[in-house]
Amino acid sequence: MMQKFFDLERIDAKKRSGGERIKDFNEIYEVFSVNKASNQSARCIQCGDPYCHNKCPLHNLIPHWLKATANKDLELAFALSNEPSPFPEVLGKICPHDRLCEGDCTLNDGHGAITIGSVETFINEKAFEQGLKPMIQTKMSDKKVAIIGAGPAGISCATFLLRKGIQVELFDKQARAGGLLTYGIPGFKLDKTDIERRVGFLKEAGAIFNQNCEVGKDIAFEDLIKKFDAVFIGVGATKGRRATIKGADAKSSYLAMEFLTAIQKKNFGEEYDKSIAVKDKRVVVIGGGDTAMDCVRTSLREKARAVTCLYRRDANNMPGSKKEFINAREEGVDFEFYSSPKEVLVDEAGDIIGIKMIRTELGEADESGRQRVQEVENSEFVVDADVVIFALGFDPVKYDFLEANGIELDKWGGIKVDKNYESSKSGVYAGGDCHRGADLVVTAALDGREAAKAIAEKIFA
Numbered sequence: 001m002m003q004k005f006f007d008l009e010r011i012d013a014k015k016r017s018g019g020e021r022i023k024d025f026n027e028i029y030e031v032f033s034v035n036k037a038s039n040q041s042a043r044c045i046q047c048g049d050p051y052c053h054n055k056c057p058l059h060n061l062i063p064h065w066l067k068a069t070a071n072k073d074l075e076l077a078f079a080l081s082n083e084p085s086p087f088p089e090v091l092g093k094i095c096p097h098d099r100l101c102e103g104d105c106t107l108n109d110g111h112g113a114i115t116i117g118s119v120e121t122f123i124n125e126k127a128f129e130q131g132l133k134p135m136i137q138t139k140m141s142d143k144k145v146a147i148i149g150a151g152p153a154g155i156s157c158a159t160f161l162l163r164k165g166i167q168v169e170l171f172d173k174q175a176r177a178g179g180l181l182t183y184g185i186p187g188f189k190l191d192k193t194d195i196e197r198r199v200g201f202l203k204e205a206g207a208i209f210n211q212n213c214e215v216g217k218d219i220a221f222e223d224l225i226k227k228f229d230a231v232f233i234g235v236g237a238t239k240g241r242r243a244t245i246k247g248a249d250a251k252s253s254y255l256a257m258e259f260l261t262a263i264q265k266k267n268f269g270e271e272y273d274k275s276i277a278v279k280d281k282r283v284v285v286i287g288g289g290d291t292a293m294d295c296v297r298t299s300l301r302e303k304a305r306a307v308t309c310l311y312r313r314d315a316n317n318m319p320g321s322k323k324e325f326i327n328a329r330e331e332g333v334d335f336e337f338y339s340s341p342k343e344v345l346v347d348e349a350g351d352i353i354g355i356k357m358i359r360t361e362l363g364e365a366d367e368s369g370r371q372r373v374q375e376v377e378n379s380e381f382v383v384d385a386d387v388v389i390f391a392l393g394f395d396p397v398k399y400d401f402l403e404a405n406g407i408e409l410d411k412w413g414g415i416k417v418d419k420n421y422e423s424s425k426s427g428v429y430a431g432g433d434c435h436r437g438a439d440l441v442v443t444a445a446l447d448g449r450e451a452a453k454a455i456a457e458k459i460f461a
């Protein structure tokens with residue numbers, strides 16, 4: 001049944017054409033059919049020491065659910081894929097597979113890695129279609145945990161606490177749960193109903209979601225400490241970075257999250273900052289990561305006249321997922337590599353007219369082995385633009401309640417935790433981007449899961 005990689009080649013999930021998909025915010029990939037999922041899974045060679053499993057931050061039981069999928073045993077595949085993961089269908093869509101499980105697949109040596117992400121999404125989408133639900137403990141203890149932030153870290157923590165029979169109450173400052181899954185990652189990568197469905201399962205199991213509730217403003221952190229057996233902090237790291245260049249704060253110069261959140265809120269029909277608009281404008285996005293790709297692709301869907309991505313290295317050295325770069329290119333984004341911003345140019349009225357750039361080249365490798373970027377003398381040039389978007393990374397927000405409660409931060413502003421995800425304040429745990437700095441959904445999911453285990457051990461001790 002398995003090891004069919006000689007007879008069957010890797011086939012990725014079908015996607016809509018670039019021209020078609022920029023007309024809307026719908027997902028671009030199709031979900032595998034039953035036969036395609038079974039055939040693609042049957043290519044797996046069932047390694048004794050599976051590198052894919054080791055490389056997946058959650059240590060997903062990949063070879064096991066591939067075998068079950070090859071055998072068309074959907075119930076088993078669904079149970080196996082949900083055991084270590086709080087939302088496998090989501091991760092199957094948005095993990096940078098080429099850098100994680102698929103990158104380390106033994107067949108990724110010319111045969112073509114197994115399409116792990118697409119099979120993971122298939123298993124769950126198909127199972128939901130057939131009415132299957134993830135197993136959550138229904139008999140609850142009287143123990144209660146407060147979770148600050150209903151993003152991937154918080155939702156993961158809630159999932160695994162509920163499975164241990166611990167009641168959870170989440171507090172989130174946004175109108176909807178999901179964190180960056182909801183207000184950052186655009187709908188063409190992840191359908192928003194995926195998150196609503198998972199939140200629905202948690203609510204059915206008794207989780208209480210308090211939206212529009214900012215801890216430190218609408219409710220005191222100290223009250224949570226008093227009322228709950230433990231507190232988990234998963235508040236993310238969404239403070240954007242602007243380039244320190246002249247004109248960087250001109251009007252129509254936005255931070256990536258300001259832009260993406262405004263458009264997402266518009267798509268939800270929520271209140272948003274209407275001054276953030278790119279229709280018929282020439283948009284320049286500075287940065288080369290996944291967030292930059294989300295900004296350029298969102299700009300196209302918002303009917304920008306032209307969209308250019310400026311990055312100081314080249315395509316091979318972009319920090320994000322290759323797949324997202326290819327998708328952006330197919331949709332019509334222009335890329336200007338080896339270029340670094342020097343000044344945002346404005347006219348007398350303060351409107352942006354362009355951006356002055358300088359050519360770069362790659363020099364000696366630094367301590368991490370990555371080649372340093374250096375500017376090429378006298379190589380300035382101007383790119384015409386009406387809107388500039390900075391997608392240059394994120395830092396944690398420093399909340400007063402952390403310092404006021406003696407919760408130690410590292411030098412980047414991340415919450416320090418021990419091996420059990422407990423902060424310097426006993427009973428207060430943290431995970432996800434607010435601990436690691438801006439990272440991935442899958443690592444936030446891991447932190448939430450591991451913190452939940454540690455919390456359960458401590459409060460049931």
Ligand SMILES: Cc1cc2nc3c(=O)[nH]c(=O)nc-3n(C[C@H](O)[C@H](O)[C@H](O)COP(=O)(O)OP(=O)(O)OC[C@H]3O[C@@H](n4cnc5c(N)ncnc54)[C@H](O)[C@@H]3O)c2cc1C
Nearest residue numbers: 149151152153172173179180215236432433439440441444
């Ligand atoms: C544009 C963009 C695209 C990305 N694309 C990908 C991708 O394709 N794949 C991938 O793996 N990762 C991606 N990431 C990274 C990923 O989204 C994050 O690593 C992940 O969401 C971190 O999860 P988290 O739960 O730690 O934080 P967040 O998702 O930021 O959630 C934090 C939650 O805390 C809430 N909150 C904050 N402060 C308070 C407070 N004081 N009181 C109450 N609630 C509060 C917020 O409202 C939010 O809901 C992307 C990030 C961005 C910005």
Ligand code: SF4
Nearest residue numbers: 056060091095100101
């Ligand atoms: S969670 Fe991410 S890394 Fe793990 S198997 Fe799924 S797609 Fe791969």
